[in-house]
Structures are given as C-alpha cells and as structure tokens.
Amino acid sequence: MPVAGAHDKKRDMTEMMIELKELSKTFYTGFRRRRVDAVRGVTLEVERGEIFGLIGPNGAGKTTTIKMLTGLIKPTSGSMKIMGYDGFDRRCSRKLGYLPEISYYYESLTAAEILDFYAKLYGISENRARKVDEWLERVNMSYARDKRLGQFSKGMQQRIGLAQALIGNPDLVILDEPQSGLDPIGRRDVSNIIREAQNQGKTIFFSSHILPDVERLCDRVGLIRKGRMEIVGSLRELLSQNQHIEIELLGSPDAEFTDKIGKIDGVKCEVHEAVVNLTLDPIMASKTNDILQLAISSGLAVSRVIERGQDLETLFESFESSPAESADHTDEAQASSASEESRS
Amino acid sequence: MMLTLSAFISQTFKESIRNKIMYGIGFFAVAIFLFSLVLGELSLYEQARVIRDVCMTFLMVMGIALGMYTGIGLIHKEIDRRIIYTILSKPIRRYQFLIGKFIGISCTLFVELAAMFLVVLGLLAVRSVDIDVTLFQAFWLTYLQSIIVAAAALMFSTFSSAMLSTLMTSGFVILSLLNPQIGIYAAQSKTLEVRAAMRGAQFLLPNFGHFDVSTQVSYALEIPWSHVLWSSCHAIAYIVVLLCIASIILEKRDFI
Numbered sequence: 281m282p283v284a285g286a287h288d289k290k291r292d293m294t295e296m297m298i299e300l301k302e303l304s305k306t307f308y309t310g311f312r313r314r315r316v317d318a319v320r321g322v323t324l325e326v327e328r329g330e331i332f333g334l335i336g337p338n339g340a341g342k343t344t345t346i347k348m349l350t351g352l353i354k355p356t357s358g359s360m361k362i363m364g365y366d367g368f369d370r371r372c373s374r375k376l377g378y379l380p381e382i383s384y385y386y387e388s389l390t391a392a393e394i395l396d397f398y399a400k401l402y403g404i405s406e407n408r409a410r411k412v413d414e415w416l417e418r419v420n421m422s423y424a425r426d427k428r429l430g431q432f433s434k435g436m437q438q439r440i441g442l443a444q445a446l447i448g449n450p451d452l453v454i455l456d457e458p459q460s461g462l463d464p465i466g467r468r469d470v471s472n473i474i475r476e477a478q479n480q481g482k483t484i485f486f487s488s489h490i491l492p493d494v495e496r497l498c499d500r501v502g503l504i505r506k507g508r509m510e511i512v513g514s515l516r517e518l519l520s521q522n523q524h525i526e527i528e529l530l531g532s533p534d535a536e537f538t539d540k541i542g543k544i545d546g547v548k549c550e551v552h553e554a555v556v557n558l559t560l561d562p563i564m565a566s567k568t569n570d571i572l573q574l575a576i577s578s579g580l581a582v583s584r585v586i587e588r589g590q591d592l593e594t595l596f597e598s599f600e601s602s603p604a605e606s607a608d609h610t611d612e613a614q615a616s617s618a619s620e621e622s623r624s
Numbered sequence: 625m626m627l628t629l630s631a632f633i634s635q636t637f638k639e640s641i642r643n644k645i646m647y648g649i650g651f652f653a654v655a656i657f658l659f660s661l662v663l664g665e666l667s668l669y670e671q672a673r674v675i676r677d678v679c680m681t682f683l684m685v686m687g688i689a690l691g692m693y694t695g696i697g698l699i700h701k702e703i704d705r706r707i708i709y710t711i712l713s714k715p716i717r718r719y720q721f722l723i724g725k726f727i728g729i730s731c732t733l734f735v736e737l738a739a740m741f742l743v744v745l746g747l748l749a750v751r752s753v754d755i756d757v758t759l760f761q762a763f764w765l766t767y768l769q770s771i772i773v774a775a776a777a778l779m780f781s782t783f784s785s786a787m788l789s790t791l792m793t794s795g796f797v798i799l800s801l802l803n804p805q806i807g808i809y810a811a812q813s814k815t816l817e818v819r820a821a822m823r824g825a826q827f828l829l830p831n832f833g834h835f836d837v838s839t840q841v842s843y844a845l846e847i848p849w850s851h852v853l854w855s856s857c858h859a860i861a862y863i864v865v866l867l868c869i870a871s872i873i874l875e876k877r878d879f880i
C-alpha cells in the first residue's frame with residue numbers, strides 16, 4: 281500500500297499542463313481552397329514546471345500549434361487538454377499567458393497604460409498600478425513608462441509583450457519566439473525571466489529558432505517539421521545520443537602506441553607535435569579506461585577527457601538534410617529501428 | 625465583467641482620440657469656415673436657412689464617414705497588428721471585446737461629432753442665427769445614425785477583409801438612406817420576386833429617413849420628442865441586433 285500511495289503522489293506532482301493527441305490543423309487557402317496541412321497528428325505532453333522548447337524550420341507548424349493551444353484557432357481533428365480542461369476552456373485562459381509571434385500594441389498608449397489594460401483583462405483589480413510598475417521594472421522598461429508605444433523599437437515592444445504575458449501570474453506561459461528581435465542582453469533577460477518563472481513553479485512552452493537559447497533553457501524539446509513532431513524528448517537524452525569522447529594527451533607517442541591505437545575501430549587519432557588528440561565513437565565509450573591506461577603506460581600524460589554530445593544544431597541539421605518522407609515511410613523506419621533494438 | 629468592459633472602452637477611446645480626432649474636426653472647421661465666406665451673397669433670411677441646412681447635412685455626412693472609418697478600422701487594425709491574439713487569449717469573452725470596443729467608439733464619435741456641432745453653433749452665433757432645440761435634436765439623430773453605421777461596419781469587418789467591409793458598409797449606408805424610396809419602387813415593381821426582395825431589404829435595413837430631419841432643421845420646425853424617442857429605440861434595437869450577429873461570427877471564427 282505505501283508504494284501505491286507514493287506512486288499516486290508522484291502522479292499528482294507530475295500534473296500534465298498540456299496534453300495533445302493526434303492534433304491536426306488543415307487550412308484551405310485561396311479561391312481554389314488549396315489544402316495546407318499545417319499540423320499533422322502532433323502528440324505531446326508537457327508536465328507542470330517544465331520548460332519545453334518547440335523547434336523547427338520556418339513553416340513547420342510551430343505557430344499553428346501554439347495558436348491551437350491558446351484557443352485562437354480550433355483544431356481540425358485530434359484532442360487537446362490544457363491544464364486538465366478539454367479543448368480550450370475559458371477557465372484555463374485565466375491561468376495562461378501568451379506572447380504571439382509578431383505583435384504590436386496600441387501605438388498611442390503608453391507602456392504603463394498598455395500593461396494596465398492587460399492587467400484589467402486578467403481581472404486584476406487591486407494593486408494594479410503596483411503590479412504594472414513591477415513588471416515594467418522586470419523587463420527593464422521603467423525608463424519608458426510614460427512613452428507611447430508608437431515610438432518603441434521592436435525589442436522594446438517584445439519586452440512589453442513579455443510583460444503582458446506574465447502580468448496575470450499565469451501557471452502556463454506560452455511564448456512564440458520570445459527572443460526574436462532582441463539584442464544579446466535582451467535575450468539574456470528573456471532567458472532569466474523564463475528561468476525565474478520556472479522557479480516560481482510555472483510551466484513554460486516556447487518556440488524558437490535560437491538553438492543555443494533553447495539548449496540553455498529547456499528541460500525537454502520537440503522538433504517539428506512539416507507539421508509532424510519528429511522527435512520529443514528530454515534535452516539531455518537527445519544531446520547525449522551520439523555522444524563521443526575526446527581525449528587529449530601530452531607527449532610524443534612512440535610508434536607502438538600509434539600502431540595499437542590505429543588498430544582499434546572507432547578511435548580516431550591525430551598527432552600534432554607533442555599533443556595527441558583521440559576521438560572515441562559512442563560505442564567505444566566503455567573502452568575509455570583501457571585506452572587511457574595504454575596511453576599512460578606509453579609515457580603520455582592525460583591532459584583532458586571530454587564527453588561531447590551533439591548540440592541541438594547538429595541534431596536540427598541532421599533532420600533538415602534527411603529527405604522528407606511520407607507518413608508510411610516514417611512508420612516503417614521506426615518499426616525497423618525498433619526491431620533492431622529488440623534484436624540487440 | 626465591468627473591469628473588462630471598462631478596459632476596452634477606455635483603451636478604444638484613448639487610442640482613437642489620441643490618434644486622429646483632430647484631423648476630422650480640423651477638416652470640418654476649415655470646411656465650415658470656407659462655406660461661411662460664400663454666404664455674404666444671400667439675404668439674411670436665406671442665410672439662416674442655408675447655414676442650418678448645409679451645416680447639419682455636412683455634420684450628417686461626417687457622422688456617416690467617421691462611423692464607417694472607425695467601425696471598419698477597429699477590428700482590422702487589431703488583426704493586422706495581431707493585437708487581437710493577445711486579447712482573445714485573455715480570460716474574456718469575445719462579445720465583451722466587441723461590446724467594449726463598440727462603446728469605446730461610440731464615445732469617440734460622440735466627442736468628435738459634439739466638437740463639430742460646437743463649430744456649427746459657433747458659426748450660427750457669429751451670424752446671429754437662432755439656436756433652437758431642433759438643432760440639438762438633429763445632432764442627436766445624426767449621432768445615432770453614425771453609430772448604427774459604425775456597428776454595421778464592425779459587423780461586416782468580423783468576417784471580411786477591410787476592402788470588402790468598406791464596400792459592404794457603403795452599400796448598407798446607401799440602401800439605408802434610400803430605404804424610404806425602396807418602398808415606393810417596390811410598389812411600382814411588377815415582378816413578384818423583385819417586390820419581395822425590395823420589401824425584404826426594406827425590412828432588414830434601418831430606415832435612415834427617420835434620422836433625416838433636414839426639412840425641420842432648415843425651417844426651424846419643431847421635432848416631436850416622441851419621434852426622437854422612437855428613433856432612439858429603433859437605433860438601439862438595430863445596434864443590438866448587429867452586435868449580436870457580430871458576436872456570433874467572432875465567437876466562431878479562427879484567428880489566423
């Protein structure tokens with residue numbers, strides 16, 4: 281019994297904030313009603329307290345997915361649960377903050393007035409002025425408090441957008457490319473705000489093209505392409521795939537050492553004067569100790585051993601360069617890789 | 625609920641007042657001034673009649689034009705600038721957005737038209753023409769007409785492009801102005817279908833004939849208060865229907 285109790289508790293803690301099942305959106309555009317499958321069967325779960333990053337090339341369907349999550353467009357098929365409510369329920373909008381992809385705000389209102397406006401829409405009636413000032417401060421816009429938004433730069437508008445998304449103290453924050461249009465400092469500020477929001481127990485779902493930011497921030501990422509979710513997984517797992525090991529040795533190797541190393545498959549050896557660089561393929565990771573011993577016994581000094589995973593960019597590129605496949609093709613590929621796994 | 629509405633009302637009002645109100649009023653004042661220059665030719669009695677007639681007709685035209693302009697701009701601007709995305713994802717109902725916006729532009733239109741009306745009163749005072757209650761009644765009816773136009777423009781713009789809504793609103797205005805005549809044509813028409821269509825249009829469209837009191841204004845005749853009251857009810861009922869249709873459309877549509 282205690283085990284079951286603990287299990288239940290765990291389930292409570294991992295409350296799902298977003299659950300998408302086979303979510304699809306089809307647009308019919310133009311006079312001929314040409315069919316565009318913007319999102320095709322996306323299945324996804326995001327837990328409370330996570331930072332989830334949605335990445336994918338232009339036109340992949342990120343914005344369309346996000347618009348379904350925020351109730352702006354209705355899915356063509358599939359099911360969607362936000363914060364436990366089916367579909368898009370107005371009860372969840374109270375706990376939802378959203379920053380659209382490109383947004384401009386009323387140009388003749390001042391920064392303070394616009395935030396006051398959004399705070400009112402969240403139904404905040406007490407301490408509104410204080411909250412507004414607090415958020416202006418948080419996004420570093422206090423100096424422009426009484427300036428009209430018509431005079432704001434893109435990055436300044438983006439900061440206001442971020443403030444309006446967070447001013448209602450939402451549980452779930454959905455940001456469509458929050459870092460776009462920002463300078464490096466602005467991007468760092470955004471990252472800090474996102475992380476701080478996570479520390480307050482909020483769940484953040486954002487899309488981005490800026491992979492280093494995604495890599496730095498996210499717990500889990502999803503890669504979407506041509507409307508399909510190609511990979512979803514924890515960032516650490518994704519990046520540790522294809523992890524190789526780099527060893528740097530000091531000293532001049534003798535012929536015997538280079539000979540022995542050369543015979544091992546999956547190890548690459550480069551010698552520059554008194555420095556030897558070895559690169560071990562992922563399958564050789566378990567042999568790291570043996571190789572190090574060999575090096576030491578040949579009189580070389582170990583200066584560095586680094587585990588280097590692939591970064592998001594290579595992962596992204598590897599998907600980009602693989603040819604577009606039809607639905608059945610993907611399924612086949614997955615089935616064959618699964619059977620390979622079971623064999624090994 | 626009240627907080628949400630007040631947010632939309634004050635935002636819409638501030639936005640439109642700060643933006644372009646001065647242009648409309650400035651244009652109106654200049655036009656009135658130019659018009660007053662050519663008045664010298666006329667006899668005094670004629671002057672009074674012409675000033676009252678022309679000024680109030682001009683005010684009516686401005687009312688319709690402003691109603692159309694602000695009504696159409698209202699939603700399209702929000703969609704173009706994607707402000708609507710941030711708004712509709714907030715805990716509000718779409719009809720609240722619509723009603724708040726409508727009340728906001730109604731206030732704006734009132735301020736704009738009232739400012740123009742003051743210009744007219746100024747001219748009348750300078751020319752020592754009588755200022756009577758008929759003028760105020762005419763102003764009120766003009767205002768009602770302009771907010772009906774704004775509501776229609778708002779309704780059309782919930783489902784069509786800015787271009788198309790301009791066309792449809794213009795059609796709506798022209799037919800509504802011609803509403804009294806439609807009945808006459810319908811009576812003359814021989815084809816049953818045409819007659820039915822005309823009667824239908826006459827029934828569906830507001831009758832701007834009720835709001836046109838130029839004869840009474842020109843000759844300083846009294847307008848019965850019952851007429852003003854009845855026309856106000858007519859206008860409000862019509863606006864409510866338009867806003868209901870607009871809400872239903874807005875509730876159903878995707879924002880892409």
Ligand SMILES: Nc1ncnc2c1ncn2[C@@H]1O[C@H](COP(=O)(O)OP(=O)(O)OP(=O)(O)O)[C@@H](O)[C@H]1O
Binds near residue numbers: 338
């Ligand atoms: N309103 C629409 N009508 C028709 N097609 C649309 C519409 N909106 C998006 N699409 C199509 O759906 C696909 C996905 O678009 P979406 O905007 O979701 O991409 P995205 O991943 O956000 O791209 P980006 O990185 O450029 O923002 C694209 O092929 C686009 O052409």
Ligand SMILES: [Mg+2]
Binds near residue numbers: 342343344381456
């Ligand atoms: Mg996008």
